[in-house]
Amino acid sequence: MPDPLSVRLKQLIVETLRLEDIQPANIPDNEPLVGGGLSLDSIDALELVVRLEKEFGIKISSSEEARVALSSVSSLTAFVRERGDPSRLPA
Amino acid sequence: MADAAPTVRIAALGCITPFGNAAATREALLRGETALRPVAVLGREGGEPVPMALMPDRALDETVPPAWLAPIRLLRDQVPGEGWGAPGRPVFVTGSNFGVGGLYALRRSGDPRFAVWGAPPTCTEQLRLELGWGPDVSILSHACVSAHLGLLEATRVVAAGLADEALVLSFDFLSPFVAGGFHALKILNASFPAPYRERGAGAIGLGDGAAFALVTRDRGDWRLEGQSLYNEMHHFTSNRADGSGFARCLAGVTRAAAGRRVWFKGHGTGTLEAGRMELAAATRAFPDAPIVGWKGHLGHTLGSCGLVELAIAAESIRGGRAPGTIAGPGSPMAAEVAFAPFATAGYDAVVCASNAFGGAHAALLLSHA
Numbered sequence: 495m496p497d498p499l500s501v502r503l504k505q506l507i508v509e510t511l512r513l514e515d516i517q518p519a520n521i522p523d524n525e526p527l528v529g530g531g532l533s534l535d536s537i538d539a540l541e542l543v544v545r546l547e548k549e550f551g552i553k554i555s556s557s558e559e560a561r562v563a564l565s566s567v568s569s570l571t572a573f574v575r576e577r578g579d580p581s582r583l584p585a
Numbered sequence: 586m587a588d589a590a591p592t593v594r595i596a597a598l599g600c601i602t603p604f605g606n607a608a609a610t611r612e613a614l615l616r617g618e619t620a621l622r623p624v625a626v627l628g629r630e631g632g633e634p635v636p637m638a639l640m641p642d643r644a645l646d647e648t649v650p651p652a653w654l655a656p657i658r659l660l661r662d663q664v665p666g667e668g669w670g671a672p673g674r675p676v677f678v679t680g681s682n683f684g685v686g687g688l689y690a691l692r693r694s695g696d697p698r699f700a701v702w703g704a705p706p707t708c709t710e711q712l713r714l715e716l717g718w719g720p721d722v723s724i725l726s727h728a729c730v731s732a733h734l735g736l737l738e739a740t741r742v743v744a745a746g747l748a749d750e751a752l753v754l755s756f757d758f759l760s761p762f763v764a765g766g767f768h769a770l771k772i773l774n775a776s777f778p779a780p781y782r783e784r785g786a787g788a789i790g791l792g793d794g795a796a797f798a799l800v801t802r803d804r805g806d807w808r809l810e811g812q813s814l815y816n817e818m819h820h821f822t823s824n825r826a827d828g829s830g831f832a833r834c835l836a837g838v839t840r841a842a843a844g845r846r847v848w849f850k851g852h853g854t855g856t857l858e859a860g861r862m863e864l865a866a867a868t869r870a871f872p873d874a875p876i877v878g879w880k881g882h883l884g885h886t887l888g889s890c891g892l893v894e895l896a897i898a899a900e901s902i903r904g905g906r907a908p909g910t911i912a913g914p915g916s917p918m919a920a921e922v923a924f925a926p927f928a929t930a931g932y933d934a935v936v937c938a939s940n941a942f943g944g945a946h947a948a949l950l951l952s953h954a
Contacts, residue, residue: 535820536820536821536822536823537821537822540769540770540771543771544769554771555771555774555775555786556771556772556774556776556786556787556788557770557771557772557786557787557856558785558786558787558857559771559786560771
């Protein structure tokens with residue numbers, strides 16, 4: 495069964511970046527988000543970070559930390575699970 | 586690309602920073618002081634404390650009239666001569682933000698008096714009236730190489746005989762709008778900037794600053810040589826990963842520097858990737874040059890940084906000693922980075938470089954005439 499947080503993050507990526515031609519379920523778990531098949535760039539990454547901070551109450555303090563968190567859906571899931579407000583994470 | 590600019594003289598250079606004029610600023614830098622302090626990123630509206638260097642007694646929040654007019658007036662008092670903006674005496678005003686904080690204040694407060702300062706043309710017109718200039722005032726802006734662009738345009742005008750002399754004025758004063766924008770990029774954080782240092786996370790600080798240069802054909806103590814501007818046109822926020830843009834720009838001043846002993850005043854904001862690329866290009870182009878970056882002391886004064894730091898570099902040559910790179914020794918990216926002040930007597934000239942969003946690069950060579 496898919497990880498609910500991972501599913502939510504994929505939905506959030508599609509919504510935030512308005513990726514109209516991409517189904518959330520088709521985003522791979524372990525491919526690079528920036529510079530990979532989604533063709534996200536640094537401005538997309540910025541939008542995503544702002545959305546993640548609001549949605550999950552996390553704090554990303556530096557561009558280096560953002561880069562690590564956004565390296566893949568799997569790493570993003572682990573990051574949000576570790577840092578996010580537990581009350582805002584999907585059950 | 587402009588790397589064949591004619592040589593001109595600079596008859597006067599000056600700046601104003603939170604430390605004071607160029608002499609006071611250099612003295613503070615020689616003592617290893619930093620003007621950066623933790624300031625709430627959105628001013629009175631709060632937010633995370635981030636490193637900023639504001640003029641004394643100035644709050645980050647915009648006011649009407651702007652509180653930053655006071656340091657501008659202090660700078661004006663350093664400018665020799667009168668009749669700027671009259672025929673034959675053009676003024677080039679450069680910066681990256683002008684009074685954009687006024688637009689943010691207008692939106693937050695609804696007070697229409699903020700509007701007039703909020704855009705470059707209206708802000709510059711207010712400045713023109715405030716400083717008593719005539720109508721020959723041009724506005725040039727290209728992010729953090731704005732000051733270099735102004736110097737180059739002034740050089741061309743003077744060298745072509747279209748003006749007897751030209752005044753370049755550059756300024757950038759912080760506001761919640763500007764600080765908030767940088768903060769969103771995750772490069773303003775509680776870690777103070779340490780240019781050219783190897784560490785886990787990059788951080789820059791922002792600073793207030795303004796400066797001027799009086800450009801002439803053949804009068805003055807300073808010779809401005811080998812100006813170079815280059816734009817990679819690669820991406821909004823990033824340089825080419827191979828650093829080729831930095832190298833391409835510096836190539837424009839290596840010819841002017843050939844056979845001379847130079848020191849290198851870099852851009853050095855404290856971001857890790859750009860710092861590495863700049864350092865690699867500088868050490869290749871000028872292998873014997875001590876390299877310094879002063880934004881750990883002053884913060885990044887954005888569009889004015891090229892002229893603010895040029896004034897401090899000139900003052901360093903005049904005074905015989907240049908400030909080192911703040912943040913102390915230990916694990917520098919390259920042995921060539923000067924962390925301690927050094928004597929300038931053994932050098933013929935200084936190369937001053939600035940870099941900007943969008944892969945824009947600028948460099949120039951300044952020597953004592």
